[in-house]
Amino acid sequence: MSWIVSRWSAGMPTRDGATGRREPAVMASLPSGPEVVHVGMDTSMREIVCGVLRPGMDVPAVERIPNDEESVRRLIGKLGSRHLLAVCYEAGPSGYELHRLIMSMGVACQVIAPSLVPKGGSERVKTGRRDAVRLTLGLRAGILTPVRVPAPAEEAVRDLVRARGDLLDDRKRMQQRLNAFLLRHGRIWSGGRKWTIAHRLWVDRQQFAEDALQEALDAYRAGLEAREAELRAAEARLSAWAGREPLAPAVARLSGYRGIAELTALTLASEVVDWHRFPAARAFMGFTGLIPSEYSSGSRTRRGSITKAGPEGVRTALTESAWAYQHRPAIGAGLRRRQAGLSPETLARSWKAQQRLHATYKKMTARGKPHGVVITAVARELAGFVWAEMTS
Structure with a gap:
């Protein structure tokens, strides 16, 4: 799987969120070809249900193993050449240690976003066996969406x-x-x-x-x-x-924006880390959960409350920062101190954010919108600005 990351040199993205130059991002590294063995894992605290789909098979074989390092190594060892193995499992409370173990063995592994795994609308039975089979078939078909595994x-x-x-x-x-x-x-x-x-x-x-x-x-x-x-x-x-690696550069740039102090910037930087995985500002806004939910059919369009998808910490940080833009654009003592040493391009984007977001706040409040709705809209636009900053 590959994807293109859209970078934007300066300013706020247009409504389609796709302005500016485009550069390719890092390619995923799952093996491909008819000889690949695909493995989908449904993990739990004590056991792993594995679906194994060998070349020429239409239905995965299912095996249960204990959830420990020795059992995982034994399973991988009997599946053949490691550079022809493709493994995946869903993100969950068990974290990324299984991913790091499998990768350390020289096997390609992806952690899959659970909410984006295709499911049948009429399915009413959920078992570890069914989930493992679904993951295995989806991995071979290339229809699963991986998440970024942090270092x-x-x-x-x-x-x-x-x-x-x-x-x-x-x-x-x-x-x-x-x-x-x-x-x-x-x-x-x-x-x-x-x-x-x-x-x-x-x-x-x-x-x-x-x-x-x-x-x-x-x-x-x-x-x-x-x-x-x-x-x-x-x-x-x-x-x-x-002020330490690996997040210090990102924290410094984010702190140059009004309302984003040091700890808020650290929250954003640590939760997102790789900003280039979002191809456009609109995609990052969706990740924050600040976009309206929608149910549309035919000529009828219905929009509801925000989706609240993604990390709550990112959404909370952006919403709290958005309150600063109710005030007229200005460079206070604290912001001036945080902006010391930043590039002219970052300072220009920060000032443009102040002008645009304050104008949004004034326009929506003048129309009688509730303050909560206004701040959410400002936070959504602020998400676009910080994405543009971190991908420029």
Whole structure:
């Protein structure tokens, strides 16, 4: 399988997302020819169901093996010449260690996007055997869509970024529990947004006459403080990685855009890594899950809420960054510091993004669109700008 990556030298992509020059991307390396043995693996925690399709066969033979290194090596060893093997399995919670093991043995292996595996509309039975057969036949037919497997160093930083995301979720849960506790006992905040400095001071002043209630409040406060301390420590560790290889160059360029500070840039860089795998800005927007869902038939077109496909961290980072574009274009002290040393082309694209995205915000709010809808639209356009930046 091969694909073409569209690069764009500067500016925002047109509506078809295909402006600018085109250069070929890296080719996938699965063997081809009538002698190839195709293997599809349905993986689980304890076993792997393997479909093996040898030359001349129409129906794969199915074999079950334990999910351990010795069993995988034994299976590969009895399938013949390794340079004539093509193996695949679906991406899942088991990660990429199986892929790295198979590749280390000199066998071509792909990790397949599960949501893009063709399935019959009337199928109501799902078993490991059926999945293995479907993967094997799809691999030979060339109709499966592989995902990019990150290098171990890239995956390590990404997992650290996701650990911070989990800590953010934990802090939010503790805040919700503390809010619910105070609400149950008639302590209602009416001073505007919650968890501002003023709200936090108000929470700290709350006291109860009943000893048990006071102890419960103290427990909630201590839990929140613990989550905040853990989050600060995680962010300090992440800041150190923002300036290290392999993601430091990407973080520096992304940080040159308004609203994308260091940790946000590191989130985007670690989750995406290879920006050239997206042939156009529209494809990257689809990856972020910021495009509207659609159900159209004949002359009728129906669009709904955004798809929310792809990594949640990327979508959240772009949406939070999009709020910065509600303000008029300007180069503040923080942005000026982050832009120091960047190329003139990056600075020009960053400024163009400010102008265009602020104009989008003003136009949509003037038409009475809800703020959530407006920010989602701005985040979608921002995705196009960062894709253009990282592929130029």
